Amino acid sequence: MSTTLARMGAGFADPVHGAQQTFRVLLGAMSEPGSLHGLTASATDGLVPQDTAMRPPMGIAMSATLLTLLDADTPIHLAGALRNDEARAWLRFHTGAREVSSAALMTAALAGDVDAALWNHLGLGTDDAPQSSATLFVEVDALSDQPLPGGIALTLHGAGIETSRRLVVAGLSDAFWRWRVTLQSELPRGVDLVLVSDRQLAALPRSTRIVIED
């Protein structure tokens, strides 16, 4: 146990201020779907230690987001490149959150592409209790409002967007976005999506309608 602890990655230097500042950024991202938000150095203070052995086992924005939103009552499922003991132990130590197996997922975090094996398990909530649905956090290769190599461009409409907005995401497959489009007819059931990349993040709540550009 002590050996693991000795190699544990760092968390926020100041947990209260780090979580408050990150939460404010997430709030902004959720209320303006698809807009790009950067986490300031003061929000992520502590997550980029000089000593590389103390780096958190995931990207900066993913670390800050999970440290902010998880606690002992949040069952989380880790997938993709995040499905490892280091990430599990780090989340358990800093947030108290326990990992759950894939049944009826409420919160899932992963790095890399999302596949059908995962999205078929995500809870969509019910018409009576849509809030009991899953929130999906994905670490992608890059986010931009400009064309990206290997990126898929999305045109967004809906609450929080005046006319339309453009978001380009590199690292998620066409199949994933087609699945996301099919969910749109299920509203108010659905999945809220938070995309992170390095220090950036963007949110696509279920109310956002997306059109995949050619």
Place this chain on the structure above:
Amino acid sequence: MTNIDQDTAGRQIRQHWLAVLAHAPRELLERHAQAISDDAFARLRAPEIGLTMVRARIGNQGDRFNLGDATVTRCVVRHRGVDGHLAAGVGYVMGRDEARAEWIARLDAMLQQPEHHDALMHDVIAPLAEETARRRRAAATLTASSRVDFETLSSESPQ
């Protein structure tokens, strides 16, 4: 030095020094902790104050009941030894004293480093244990002076 992580013996030694540190008087603990340089330490979990439910049993028997909440301060630090060996130290103390929790965590981390273990056991843990034992003896003596033994006399049974 035994392997602190794995053997039962190692664990018992660590439990012993953590208990000694947790019961040590603040002034003495401060003096020992101030003597340590800050350089080799990084905070893994900054000192934080929380509540814990203390449970008890009457006369050490029967069902446990909730005695009440107690404040606890905890802290985790990491120490990098001269050879680069990493050790994580934890400090848990009753009450709301953040500095004390961090001092204990630092001493615990250094006690796990082979190069500091023996010196610290001799210079810090042994005197602190002696001081705590002395205080307990003094308190016990004070209490014992007013001790009353209640005895129930049974009536003599008729022959």
